[in-house]
Amino acid sequence: MSRPTAQVLTLLELLQSGGLRTMTELADRLGVDPRTVRRYIDHLIDLDVPVESVRGRHGGYRLAGGYRLPPLMLGDDEAVAVLLGLIAGRGLFAAGAAAETATAKIRRVLPQRLASRLDALLESLAFTAAPAETPAPSSGVLLTISDAVRHHRPVTIRYQGRHRTVHPYGLVAHAGKWYVTALDTGIGEERAFRLDRMADARTLPGTFEPPPDLDPAQRVLDSLASAPYRHEVTLHIRGSVPEIRTRLPASVAIIAEGDPWHRVDIRAESLDWIPRVLASLDLPFTIERPAELRDLVRALADRLTTSADRLTTSAADPFSTSAADPALRLG
The missing domain is CATH 1.10.10.10 (Winged helix-like DNA-binding domain superfamily/Winged helix DNA-binding domain)
Structure with a gap:
């Protein structure tokens, strides 16, 4: 048959x-x-x-374990997905050279018809965002930590010049950086460690039991939002939590839900950006602290009022535009 x-x-x-x-x-x-x-x-x-x-x-x-498959066979959609993934992923690891060589190897084994079409795609492609400039973790550290997470194994790391023993709970990629949520056994507290700051990672004997109902991504966001900064801001905002999160994500603010006012805590090195965010939210709010933020909000309101009242009657005014001028129209 x-x-x-x-x-x-x-x-x-x-x-x-x-x-x-x-x-x-x-x-x-x-x-x-x-x-x-x-x-x-x-x-x-x-x-x-x-x-x-x-x-x-x-x-x-x-x-069977260790079996090596025959030469790579990819369809058009698969080849495009793999190569674009390699290109878009450059800068996420300390593996820029590895991504280059992997792309070249895949390109060599593809049929000529498909390879030529992909060459045309790569030559015509441009990205508006530059590759990430954040220091990337080494592949060795990343793989060691991920294996320890999977098998609940303790790890010794060299982090910012100090040796620590940790119980890694989960890996999280956020805003171009890699984190691991882990228990620092030396101080008995959970922390979020950046992998690019780890000079070494080695698995230790034994196992541990991770906490129940673990959400590594949320713990990283909470850690970022509660990190020590120069200013501690407390707001009360009336609106839905999803509305607030459009301008104040979990990595920036901690929200304690209320009815109908929600308490919002922010830690910030500078207060300059917060008035603009509050204006863009367009929701009722009160400022509990610091008093300095109230002055900044008033100053922004004064500038907006002055701009709204300004009259642009002169054709020579640099801020005036002519609807009849086709060069000023966006198609």
Whole structure:
């Protein structure tokens, strides 16, 4: 009985993605019955692909560990996704050179037709944002920490010149930086550590139990919002929390929900930006502290009022525009 090549290759891709795949899952993904899946598995085994069968209630199929697949085969959409991901991801790691060489390797193994089309895409592509200038973590540190998170293993790190032992809970990428939420065993407190500030990371023997209901991303945001800065700001804002979050994200402000007023705490090195944010929110607010912020809000209100009252009657005024001038129109 013939076996559709495309289906067999799809099965291989599913197994290649890693982990144990149940018969039910494979049958559903391929749109065939379990007996057909077994025939496809037999075909892969005939091609010397080491597919392992795991028996039992939670059994299924997987590829043998360490198996190296044949040369890369990508469709048009897959090739575009991979190459654009490599280009857009430069600067997220200390792996700029690695991204360059990986892009070149993928480019070399693609069919000429697809390679030429991707060359045209890359040559015509421009990004409005410059690559991230934030120092990036080393791939060794990133992989060590991620493995420790997965297996609940303690890690010793050299962080800003000091050695610490931590229990890493989760990795978080935020605003171009990489963080790990972890328990600093030396002081018995949870912290968010930046990976680019780690000079070394080594796994230690033993395991630990992470706290229940863990949300590493939220803990990083809370840590950023409560970091010590020059000014401590407390506001009361009337409106919905989603409305407030449009201008004051979780990494900037901590919101204690109320009815109908919400308490908003902000830590800031400078107060200059806060009046503009409050104006853009367009929600009722009161300032509990500091008094200096009230003066800044009044000063902004005076400037806006003066600008609104200013008359631009002269055609030579640099702020006046002519609707009849086509050069001033945006299409």
